[in-house]
Amino acid sequence: MRLVNYVAKYFTKRTLIQHSQQRCSSSSYSKFIQIQIQIQNAPTANTSRVPQTLRNPHFYSSFFHKSYYSSSSSSSSGNRKMGFLSWYLSTLEKRPILTKSISCSLIYAAADITSQMMTMPPSSGSLDLIRASRMAGYGLVVLGPAQHIWFNFMARCFPKRDVISTLKKLVTGQLVFGPFVTSVFFSFNAALQGENASEIAARLKRDVLPTLLNGLMFWPLCDFFTYKIIPVHLQPLMNSSFSYIWTIYLTYMASLQKAVAD
Secondary structure (H helix, E strand, C coil), rough: CCCHHHHHHHHHHHHHHHHHHCCEEEEEHHHHHHHHHHHHHCCCCCCHHHCCCCCCCHHHHHHHHHHHHHHHHHHHHHHHHHHHHHHHHHHHHHHHHHHHHHHHHHHHHHHHHHHHHHHHCCCCCCHHHHHHHHHHHHHHHHHHHHHHHHHHHHHHHCCCCCHHCCCCCCHHHHEEEEEHHHHHHHHHHHHHHCCCHHHHHHHHHHHHHHHHHHHHHCHHHHHHHHHHCHHHHHHHHHHHHHHCCCHHHHHHHHHCCCCCCC
């Protein structure tokens, strides 16, 4: 029994060091402690009551070897999942405007492609990549930088996150930011399609107000969630994510025929 106790103490010390260095899982360590208690509480006169497996020194090394690699495997899997998020947040901190603009551009391009696939006639099997490029350009050049400026401006004007401050941001956005970006969206898209000034003005007169009114059924709830919960540096990304659904509708509106000028 003295030999068993000696071996147990030796491997206890050794495996505790390995546990701290190799970050063994807490469940494995708890099981190991239970094993040691079982050995120490065994009667000294009757070693047969201690299982033969527990008296085998190789058991401890193999036990912690398996525990370590199991913990390492789950840890590496979690690191892979967090890898992209960590990279994105780091890039967002280093180059905020560029990162937000590219994110917005990709979301708008994806939304336009989705819109095309939903409305594509069965006889047509090709996507309008030029149209998708226009949407991507709008997100990259216009909306991405505009979101960065707007959400930081709102955070400075209304720094709190209580309900009253959130509602102030929401109302201001619906009265100022929404009409601005919607008008620029239709103007930008129409200009790239070759429409002249009078045709763009007619399109704005026809499409902007109905679009804003329809937006009242979608954006207030999205904006409240964004302003109330999401950190300022991630608000443009959340806004663009909501825009994925909204842009499917916008790109449909933007693809309508030219408005007739008065």
